[in-house]
Amino acid sequence: GIATIDNHREIRVGYPEVIYCEGKTKEQISKIVSVMLKKNNNILGTRASREAYEEVKKICNHVEYNELAKTIVIRNKEIKKSESYIAVVTAGTSDLSVAEEAAITAELFGNRVERVVDVGVAGIHRLFGKLDIIKNAKVIIVVAGMEGALPSVIGGLVDKPIIAVPTSVGYGANFGGLAPLLTMLNSCASGITVVNIDNGFGAGYSASIINKL
Amino acid sequence: GIATIDNHREIRVGYPEVIYCEGKTKEQISKIVSVMLKKNNNILGTRASREAYEEVKKICNHVEYNELAKTIVIRNKEIKKSESYIAVVTAGTSDLSVAEEAAITAELFGNRVERVVDVGVAGIHRLFGKLDIIKNAKVIIVVAGMEGALPSVIGGLVDKPIIAVPTSVGYGANFGGLAPLLTMLNSCASGITVVNIDNGFGAGYSASIINKL
Amino acid sequence: GIATIDNHREIRVGYPEVIYCEGKTKEQISKIVSVMLKKNNNILGTRASREAYEEVKKICNHVEYNELAKTIVIRNKEIKKSESYIAVVTAGTSDLSVAEEAAITAELFGNRVERVVDVGVAGIHRLFGKLDIIKNAKVIIVVAGMEGALPSVIGGLVDKPIIAVPTSVGYGANFGGLAPLLTMLNSCASGITVVNIDNGFGAGYSASIINKL
Amino acid sequence: GIATIDNHREIRVGYPEVIYCEGKTKEQISKIVSVMLKKNNNILGTRASREAYEEVKKICNHVEYNELAKTIVIRNKEIKKSESYIAVVTAGTSDLSVAEEAAITAELFGNRVERVVDVGVAGIHRLFGKLDIIKNAKVIIVVAGMEGALPSVIGGLVDKPIIAVPTSVGYGANFGGLAPLLTMLNSCASGITVVNIDNGFGAGYSASIINKL
Amino acid sequence: GIATIDNHREIRVGYPEVIYCEGKTKEQISKIVSVMLKKNNNILGTRASREAYEEVKKICNHVEYNELAKTIVIRNKEIKKSESYIAVVTAGTSDLSVAEEAAITAELFGNRVERVVDVGVAGIHRLFGKLDIIKNAKVIIVVAGMEGALPSVIGGLVDKPIIAVPTSVGYGANFGGLAPLLTMLNSCASGITVVNIDNGFGAGYSASIINKL
Amino acid sequence: GIATIDNHREIRVGYPEVIYCEGKTKEQISKIVSVMLKKNNNILGTRASREAYEEVKKICNHVEYNELAKTIVIRNKEIKKSESYIAVVTAGTSDLSVAEEAAITAELFGNRVERVVDVGVAGIHRLFGKLDIIKNAKVIIVVAGMEGALPSVIGGLVDKPIIAVPTSVGYGANFGGLAPLLTMLNSCASGITVVNIDNGFGAGYSASIINKL
Amino acid sequence: GIATIDNHREIRVGYPEVIYCEGKTKEQISKIVSVMLKKNNNILGTRASREAYEEVKKICNHVEYNELAKTIVIRNKEIKKSESYIAVVTAGTSDLSVAEEAAITAELFGNRVERVVDVGVAGIHRLFGKLDIIKNAKVIIVVAGMEGALPSVIGGLVDKPIIAVPTSVGYGANFGGLAPLLTMLNSCASGITVVNIDNGFGAGYSASIINKL
Amino acid sequence: GIATIDNHREIRVGYPEVIYCEGKTKEQISKIVSVMLKKNNNILGTRASREAYEEVKKICNHVEYNELAKTIVIRNKEIKKSESYIAVVTAGTSDLSVAEEAAITAELFGNRVERVVDVGVAGIHRLFGKLDIIKNAKVIIVVAGMEGALPSVIGGLVDKPIIAVPTSVGYGANFGGLAPLLTMLNSCASGITVVNIDNGFGAGYSASIINKL
Numbered sequence A, B, C, D, E, F, G, H: 001g002i003a004t005i006d007n008h009r010e011i012r013v014g015y016p017e018v019i020y021c022e023g024k025t026k027e028q029i030s031k032i033v034s035v036m037l038k039k040n041n042n043i044l045g046t047r048a049s050r051e052a053y054e055e056v057k058k059i060c061n062h063v064e065y066n067e068l069a070k071t072i073v074i075r076n077k078e079i080k081k082s083e084s085y086i087a088v089v090t091a092g093t094s095d096l097s098v099a100e101e102a103a104i105t106a107e108l109f110g111n112r113v114e115r116v117v118d119v120g121v122a123g124i125h126r127l128f129g130k131l132d133i134i135k136n137a138k139v140i141i142v143v144a145g146m147e148g149a150l151p152s153v154i155g156g157l158v159d160k161p162i163i164a165v166p167t168s169v170g171y172g173a174n175f176g177g178l179a180p181l182l183t184m185l186n187s188c189a190s191g192i193t194v195v196n197i198d199n200g201f202g203a204g205y206s207a208s209i210i211n212k213l
Ligand SMILES: Nc1ncnc2c1ncn2[C@@H]1O[C@H](COP(=O)(O)O)[C@@H](O)[C@H]1O
Pocket: A017, A018, A019, A020, A021, A046, A047, A199, A201, A202, B187, B188, B189, B190, C091, C092, C093, C094, C118, C122
């Protein structure tokens, strides 16, 4: 076998296993999906190519593909939306793809999501214009590349948990997202925790657990 | 002046400003405390030396010092404990000082805290023996140095948000905590977010916000 | 000449030279194989492209190619299998290609190999289900990417030598396998030694020496 | 000889040579000062210990020492203050010593300096309260440690050149000032240029040249 | 929406928002341009591909593309040239593309620019031959890859502010421009500030602010 | 409590828990020893200061301290020596302290040890003079700092498993042992596995497991 | 102009300027060659693509291209060979392309070159078989990737200056040649100096200067 | 024994073994010296503390100590000075101690040495004033910290081999000498080879071999 599916996971941690598609062949992905389909759960694949999606479509007609987020989604069970919501905030237009991975993950796991787009610190009034949506969320995901300063500023303005997601958007001494990662880890604002560079999925997942508390 | 105290912070984010004592002289610390005392809030200083504590004691008799956590605490207002609790879990004995900073922060902010000590992955049955305390927490702080694998293992066993704190415990290719930091950021278990190396305070603060949701 | 073949190596260290194909042209590889064929040994080429394989096939019809492991194998002498076996354990599906390089190396050098697939720490019960196969091996190779925590957990459960192989599976702050490499070097479980990132060959080779002791 | 004093520098670049005291013995420093005194210029020594200062005092009675900035200053010529001023802004109290090195350098070179203290992004209203002083400067020096986000925010609010100075204030994944250095280099606000970590002197010098344009 | 255009920026900082095209689709870029066109400003897009340019050309016929600098420029308002000028100096031929990004930015913002090409330190007499043009500038941009020593040498010869731009030209232990970046940050010549690797835009922008003082 | 002693470990992995003394107070160490003494096992503490040793001596008179290796050893049970032996080879005199930690660990765990001292590659004939002792070992530990080339050379000469230990001996671009660590991980000789920088204990432990196979 | 050719260099340092082709367009390269042709010197271009070569061929029929070394050579003046020779030694087959760049540079500058191929430390008897050729050289260039241990071993055996060239051959923790670079810089053998990763040209050039002394 | 003295080295490589004193106890050093004294050679110890010197003085009265260079020297045989000389050039006063280690090494090995002090690029006319001494040397050692640009400039002006020595003089993004090390490795001037950070000894040794050719 190529995989040992963790069928027991939903019972243990509340959600079924998610397929990390990068570095797997489309055949491997399709095979894993076929095993998971037997449990009739909703299925999520992240970092999936269009080719992988097309392979899966052969065995499951209602699979959906999000080009921006690179996600494969199969909805087999109805999803009830939470009352409280998660705000997904991006610093720039280029961070949208990571933010969308977070939003789709959160939505599939039954959370209401509000998107706030392109409010980076270089034009801070843009942030103030959207502050209410952000403040009224139960959890806030902040996605930022370049220098990644946005979570620090928001952290000083709200009393909600912030999950900061550094992105690999940038060049030169950005070092593939290292710059915003360090920024977020060293934030002098409190209430900020951090996930891996470009890990929209992880942020959406953690936000979901917190939103459901 | 040497500081612009953020008196407004409690209103904005729910907690008064906390004093980061490292790199400040004992006179600077004492001066900042004296200004904050006027507001009659509870006061927390982190990474404080015994000398700083003694300087502060001159102007505030009921200040407390925790040698292990290197914290200065002044209690001016009664603290009501939360019903739900935060679990603070450590991988090894050497991680205790960071864990204690987290626990003291959380307690000062009104949270009940349960400590689980020295249950690192090298003897995983020790973890299983304490799993109930961990599972029943509302939020879990996991403190680990060396390779920092403990959050990954706990992450696969519980459905609560985990805040992982890498410590600088280790040597050689540990690079002052870089090894466990990377481990935690790359965890293939979900539901884990990360704070800076040795940042017990940040973990306690974030856990507190979540526990109060 | 383009190479100085180490014909004497088998006498010195017990195994003939192995061809590291990366960074060599297919003509260079074929030329080296042609020289080695004269000694009638079994021949192994690692990190070989399909093109290199096809070039070699022109001069040696019974050459085999493993797409997953990227190995070229020529069997000229019968291989006797060892009684004791080497366990090759992977944390995830994406680590299979490195694991297969290790397994093929070990098998070509006359070792029995047992494969245990996709038992990473995020679902630790999967590991417990396979623990017997692992415990009864004479040597254990553990292949893991992402945060690479699996060797630490196994190290706390068995009394056999573990060779840990970090893989470059992951993204962001994984830094091409640096994260699991550091994890494994800093393991607080004992009995673990480490080889280079993605070096399945090296793990298979060392395991073989130990298994033959 | 131990040094080749650049007596010609004032003519070429407008200011006499400055003594970088770190890594020089107090005898070497005193010897260099004694040579420079012959030119009757104002003399600046940076990163000087109290011991070095006391050694210099033996040969020049009117030398001044600034404990916070670690500077030695000898005023031999009257200094005319510029009309326009340089704003020196700090994110936190712990950045004061680097900021003071910048301010003293600028003042000795004939610039009016306005200090704005402790207005970091975690409490951004503090910044807005001082924005007028900052906006009316001809050049702005922004000194910040931890994640170093302050220059980005100011950069989005003013139309003056900003010289950003990362400090080594912080711990863990701050890596001795690497975190704020990368933040400042990657800033998505424009008009920001950067000097070395803790290089208050360099910032004061560059600001001075610009202020005199 | 995909973007929150900062229409207010020109009032705040003196220049309209600039489009950073890398990591945006050509459709996103065109959409942002279409919104900005309504304000009748001059528009600048950096790091743009020819494809992006052609997409924009569909909605704005007079857009210009510079192959070397990878810039998109739309001139809607007349640009008055400054009397004083900015010198843009390059160490080698391979640094020309970054230098051109700086020059185009500066020119679009109304500055006179003088270019000095290929005067790196390996043949220092070439620099002396052009020193007059450099000395008479109001601000100097120095663009250099490899070891990036040119700003240090110029810094010792002039009394004007120098903005140093490290480029990613080089190989091996150049680490994508890290070598010249560190060189420039550590320069023992004074009056040098630094921008990100390959950030011609940032250098042109800062130089423009200073030239207009 | 400050620790959860893993009393079960000897049954699981064959050896009792070892105390890593760095970062523990002498009181903590003494307390852990006192608990372990109840099981009447042999006890090993690594990276122990003389102060820790003296504290332990108060509760256990027959404790031994090795100044060079920084080990605390308590022998409660007789140790039978293995027939086959482990060779502990050092490249230079400065590597002796790490080598001694390895040797003491191996001896306490019942292995015969042969020491080969100061045979680094700069004078390779020294190695050839001792090659017989090395070749006849069952496992070989090679300890080297500076560039750490010795394991590669030995790896090409023997058919036994080699455990390479990089040390932090060196300066400059050695980066605290990073240089020899990378050398050993990248060795083109086969049969070499690596432990953490300065991890003599880990090498002794792994060698012991292999020697007992 | 795109370049300021250093026509004066031959007089100053003994050799004409060499064209570093990477990062230049074929048109730029051809233009630079056309200017240099006027001086009737021998011309060398390094890191040149076949396309660049073909462009140059249009203006100079007798240009030669070396596929392995990626060099363009134009011989306009007779080259007298030195009596003493430079040895160019490679550790493995994959290092040949860097070694050839060194050899071609040295030969064009009038040096006799002896090549010794594939004598890396994993089979050290191969080195001893060629030691005479190496010992009798006036200067020795040693080219090695992977862990780069060969210069250390040769350094302990000869009394001639060694120029060590690390190559980017390797994977994983090789980090693009960083591993052998550090090895060579930290060598405990004396008489070794180092050039940049893959810098065959630089080694050939320096060796040439020394051989001509 | 604690060491295997390489008595044969003088025959092989022309010079007796040199004692690297860092990380050795004074007793170890004295013991090694006592063995070497039997051969009646000149003896050199580098990176020696005053304590080590005093220990050695007990067994050898005519030992000399250089405080600046941290060298121990014992002259037992007359040293004939070479006709041609080595130039040892420093960029700043703080680099003197590394330069002196180089000079003493070279002198002990029989070379005439000319010292040129404090001629760094920030005041380049200082270099031109000393260029004749530099040009007439047979080999040139250039010692520089901070950004380490001096070798590049000299490399463009002379036709002699240059050995560049980066020093750890600097702070912040100097990273203990990494900045000048990278500068020197990436130099676009030719004829430069590099030794480890602060490795004055290695530079003096290599220069000596070349000077004797
Ligand atoms: N984008 C992602 N980033 C990090 N972890 C992920 C991502 N997508 C899925 N995962 C985790 O990776 C696990 C599957 O790994 P594997 O066994 O290699 O398929 C899932 O259970 C998830 O917890």
